[in-house]
Amino acid sequence: MTDHAWAGDPMIHTPIRVTVIxxxxxxxxxxxxxHVLRSADERIAVIVNDFGDVNIDAELIESTDGxxxxxxxxxxxxxxxxxxxxxxxxxxxxxxxxxxxxxxxSGVAIPAQVAAYAFGPGLELDGVVTVVDAETIRRNARSEYxxxxxxxQNTATDLVVLNKVDLVDHGAMASLMAWLTEVTDAxxxxxxxxxxxxxxxxxxxxxxxxxxxxxxxxxSFASWTERWLEPIDRTxxxxxxxxxxxxxxxxxxxxxxxxxxxxESIVQVVGRRVSITAGGRWTRERSELVVISLDPDGDAKTPx
Amino acid sequence: MPTNTIYxxxxxxxxxxAFPFAEAVAVREGRVVGVGTVEELERFGDHVVDxxxxxxxxxPGFIEAHSHVMxxxxxxxxxxxxxxxxxxxxxxxxxxxxxxxxVEHLVEIESEMDDPTEPMIAWGLxxxxxxxxxxxARHLDQVSQERPIFVFHASGHLATVNSAMMRRCEINEQxxxxxxxxxxxxxxxxxxxxxxxxxxxTIALGKLMAAIGSDQAKWGYANDARxxxxxxxxxxxxxxxxxxxxxxxxxxxVDDPSYPARVLLAGSPMFGGxxxxxxxxxxxxxxxxxxxxxxxxxxxxxxVLDGSIQGFTARIGWPFYFDPPAGxxxxxxxxxxxxxxxxxxxxxxxxxxxxxxxCNGDQAAQVFIDAVETALERHPRWNHRHTVQHSQLTTTAxxxxxxxxxxxxxxxxxxxxxWGDQHxxxxxxxxxxxxxxxxxxxxxxxxxxxxHSDSPxxxxxxxxxxxxxxNRRTASxxxxxxxxxxxxMEALTAITIGAAYQxxxxxxxxxxxxxxxxxxxxLDDDPLVVDPLQLKDIGVWGTMVGGVAHQAAPRS
Numbered sequence: 001m002t003d004h005a006w007a008g009d010p011m012i013h014t015p016i017r018v019t020v021i022x023x024x025x026x027x028x029x030x031x032x033x034x035h036v037l038r039s040a041d042e043r044i045a046v047i048v049n050d051f052g053d054v055n056i057d058a059e060l061i062e063s064t065d066g067x068x069x070x071x072x073x074x075x076x077x078x079x080x081x082x083x084x085x086x087x088x089x090x091x092x093x094x095x096x097x098x099x100x101x102x103x104x105x106s107g108v109a110i111p112a113q114v115a116a117y118a119f120g121p122g123l124e125l126d127g128v129v130t131v132v133d134a135e136t137i138r139r140n141a142r143s144e145y146x147x148x149x150x151x152x153q154n155t156a157t158d159l160v161v162l163n164k165v166d167l168v169d170h171g172a173m174a175s176l177m178a179w180l181t182e183v184t185d186a187x188x189x190x191x192x193x194x195x196x197x198x199x200x201x202x203x204x205x206x207x208x209x210x211x212x213x214x215x216x217x218x219x220s221f222a223s224w225t226e227r228w229l230e231p232i233d234r235t236x237x238x239x240x241x242x243x244x245x246x247x248x249x250x251x252x253x254x255x256x257x258x259x260x261x262x263x264e265s266i267v268q269v270v271g272r273r274v275s276i277t278a279g280g281r282w283t284r285e286r287s288e289l290v291v292i293s294l295d296p297d298g299d300a301k302t303p304x
Numbered sequence: 305m306p307t308n309t310i311y312x313x314x315x316x317x318x319x320x321x322a323f324p325f326a327e328a329v330a331v332r333e334g335r336v337v338g339v340g341t342v343e344e345l346e347r348f349g350d351h352v353v354d355x356x357x358x359x360x361x362x363x364p365g366f367i368e369a370h371s372h373v374m375x376x377x378x379x380x381x382x383x384x385x386x387x388x389x390x391x392x393x394x395x396x397x398x399x400x401x402x403x404x405x406x407v408e409h410l411v412e413i414e415s416e417m418d419d420p421t422e423p424m425i426a427w428g429l430x431x432x433x434x435x436x437x438x439x440x441a442r443h444l445d446q447v448s449q450e451r452p453i454f455v456f457h458a459s460g461h462l463a464t465v466n467s468a469m470m471r472r473c474e475i476n477e478q479x480x481x482x483x484x485x486x487x488x489x490x491x492x493x494x495x496x497x498x499x500x501x502x503x504x505x506t507i508a509l510g511k512l513m514a515a516i517g518s519d520q521a522k523w524g525y526a527n528d529a530r531x532x533x534x535x536x537x538x539x540x541x542x543x544x545x546x547x548x549x550x551x552x553x554x555x556x557x558v559d560d561p562s563y564p565a566r567v568l569l570a571g572s573p574m575f576g577g578x579x580x581x582x583x584x585x586x587x588x589x590x591x592x593x594x595x596x597x598x599x600x601x602x603x604x605x606x607x608v609l610d611g612s613i614q615g616f617t618a619r620i621g622w623p624f625y626f627d628p629p630a631g632x633x634x635x636x637x638x639x640x641x642x643x644x645x646x647x648x649x650x651x652x653x654x655x656x657x658x659x660x661x662x663c664n665g666d667q668a669a670q671v672f673i674d675a676v677e678t679a680l681e682r683h684p685r686w687n688h689r690h691t692v693q694h695s696q697l698t699t700t701a702x703x704x705x706x707x708x709x710x711x712x713x714x715x716x717x718x719x720x721x722x723w724g725d726q727h728x729x730x731x732x733x734x735x736x737x738x739x740x741x742x743x744x745x746x747x748x749x750x751x752x753x754x755x756h757s758d759s760p761x762x763x764x765x766x767x768x769x770x771x772x773x774x775n776r777r778t779a780s781x782x783x784x785x786x787x788x789x790x791x792x793m794e795a796l797t798a799i800t801i802g803a804a805y806q807x808x809x810x811x812x813x814x815x816x817x818x819x820x821x822x823x824x825x826x827l828d829d830d831p832l833v834v835d836p837l838q839l840k841d842i843g844v845w846g847t848m849v850g851g852v853a854h855q856a857a858p859r860s
Contacts, residue, residue, distance in 0.1 A: 025641035049579065082576050085503045108638035112482075116500035119481035121474070145619070145642040145671060148634050 022111030023131035031194030127270030253289030365535025376524025377516030385428030394857030441494025454508030532765030533825035541572025541606030738785030
């Protein structure tokens with residue numbers, strides 16, 4: 001294997017950033033994946049359990065080859081029928097190589113176990129997203145059969161998409177949010193019909209996207225940029241990241257540390273997950289970190 | 305008119321309760337003309353008398369309703385399991401009881417390999433029997449510093465590799481994949497846990513998968529069956545039946561008159577199978593109805609609901625596991641969402657198929673039983689024979705409901721011997737271990753049963769499996785749950801007509817009767833006469849499949 005690039009080796013390939021989407025049966029994972037495929041305007045690969053559930057518009061399909069569907073917008077969709085290893089090999093070998101991969105876990109998978117694949121060669125975990133059905137989550141969480149599974153899905157995740165919020169009234173919603181805050185540390189992103197801004201879900205650069213593909217979402221976000229002109233002390237930077245408000249769902253940027261000033265340090269924050277990896281040689285004027293936060297007022301600017 | 309061949313025997317145990325024993329059986333065109341005395345059978349017309357089984361005991365061919373063709377694939381590699389085990393060629397591989405013995409075994413095999421770059425694969429390692437020390441790369445490096453080595457554990461969830469394999473596959477300090485176990489210094493110790501980590505050992509997995517899909521695997525599977533008396537083996541869901549080339553490969557192999565078994569291929573969404581239930585059902589029906597091969601059978605759907613008890617991944621009822629390892633989750637894993645099972649079962653049920661569902665834990669069994677009830681409410685259908693597979697912790701109440709719904713069980717009796725001590729001491733505790741694999745309860749409550757090996761998980765061989773159900777002896781020699789023991793006759797029923805019934809084959813096989821297929825297990829001794837503790841030691845001459853005799857490979 002010549003493309004054996006562990007995270008952060010820019011000499012060969014930028015690793016493919018992997019988002020794992022989990023959540024119990026009926027939560028809306030597939031709807032979310034469909035939303036990703038329709039809204040994407042960069043080449044995204046997805047691995048799904050079953051093509052049958054992914055309702056891809058016929059005019060979007062460019063070609064179908066066994067376990068792989070190619071879409072006209074450049075996205076590719078692989079089924080997991082022959083196992084993750086085969087699907088991942090297909091995606092790594094596809095040309096041009098996608099920069100993003102979304103894996104739809106099965107409804108009873110512990111997403112963290114699926115995420116283990118995202119540590120394979122040429123891949124890098126962006127984050128785990130659990131989709132929750134606002135209507136049924138509390139009933140399912142009490143189930144003798146799946147209560148423990150749902151608890152694990154809610155705990156071992158970086159973001160929670162609280163889907164179908166339009167089906168729950170205000171009083172129930174407040175109580176649900178209070179309960180979810182107890183069971184998970186991850187930021188909660190309310191959504192309808194699985195529509196979540198891709199800059200939040202996958203960390204896509206909002207500026208790269210046309211407004212035409214941005215569908216209305218149930219939540220608004222605030223976004224700002226932190227800048228540092230001088231190299232930063234790594235420890236103090238890590239402390240600043242840790243001190244970001246709970247409403248921060250994502251941050252990404254390129255930073256120059258005093259202990260490694262010749263290198264770009266790539267920072268990715270997804271919910272509570274922080275990764276800092278070495279990038280290429282430092283050529284920028286300053287360190288920058290774009291932060292996206294749930295907007296408590298609901299009327300502030302939305303990325304994209 | 306073709307000639308009848310009359311085979312006199314020491315005794316024929318027909319498993320037909322209306323005519324249980326006979327002196328001889330007459331065979332023509334692959335079928336049983338009749339049983340009786342030689343004189344009676346001579347009156348059927350032209351005949352020859354073939355005396356070669358005159359001192360043998362003939363039973364209906366044993367039917368293994370839960371096994372995997374993977375058996376034949378794994379035997380292309382050296383075995384390093386704990387118990388002695390015979391390969392399809394009859395060679396007995398002595399068990400490796402300690403890590404030192406594993407290493408010695410591999411050193412010996414390595415010395416006979418030519419190309420030093422060729423990876424070495426071994427299988428069957430069961431660390432549950434080596435509690436003091438775990439096999440790691442350091443041990444395997446004693447076998448070879450250059451040759452990549454991959455030791456596949458019996459559970460199928462773990463592998464141990466040597467340093468050469470790690471170098472070749474670039475598994476090192478920087479490897480971030482969870483499941484790549486590391487020592488205190490941060491270096492991988494060679495243990496790869498779960499599929500994502502095992503997948504890093506690409507050169508080994510490729511070789512393993514190629515072996516499992518080969519024709520040699522298909523032959524090894526049937527030879528293994530023949531050596532211990534099986535005439536039909538159900539490959540439960542490891543062949544993707546929607547793929548024409550896979551079916552063509554099977555057809556070509558079983559067509560050979562010397563291929564010594566019938567094979568039933570159950571359709572499944574697992575292992576590369578079709579995912580969509582309606583499409584899978586349509587494929588299974590068309591395979592069944594268009595099939596022209598007497599030795600290749602279809603019509604069964606295999607589903608998997610949970611994991612294994614010894615892996616703490618079975619879904620078991622409250623209060624869950626007895627003394628699991630620290631940090632284990634409270635309960636096991638679902639492989640299908642419980643809320644999806646009723647719809648999936650209904651699809652296959654309505655199509656007229658029989659669903660065999662892997663349920664090791666009682667919670668999994670409950671979900672499947674309830675799904676069958678829902679399917680029956682939606683779509684009343686008699687004689688469906690849906691079967692709980694493994695059924696290791698199924699409770700008495702569940703068996704009562706299964707009886708009411710017309711369901712069967714295929715019980716994993718081999719577990720009593722292979723892991724019974726661990727179930728009593730670690731996984732489920734003494735009380736539940738005593739009622740695990742509850743053959744007596746199932747029969748008492750009116751459920752038709754079979755028993756199985758799940759080969760390669762435990763060795764195929766129905767006399768051994770029957771011995772487990774009859775005696776319930778663990779590896780340490782203790783009787784585990786004496787009240788769940790069944791009689792030898794009940795066990796023989798389970799491995800013949802009981803298995804045929806749940807595979808919808810009982811009109812053709814499972815007993816020796818006029819008109820049925822001439823499929824026999826040919827034994828050196830009489831299972832109804834020997835001490836039940838000797839059941840597993842009865843010699844097997846071989847089998848007859850459709851009137852063609854297949855002699856077992858001599859043990860060596």
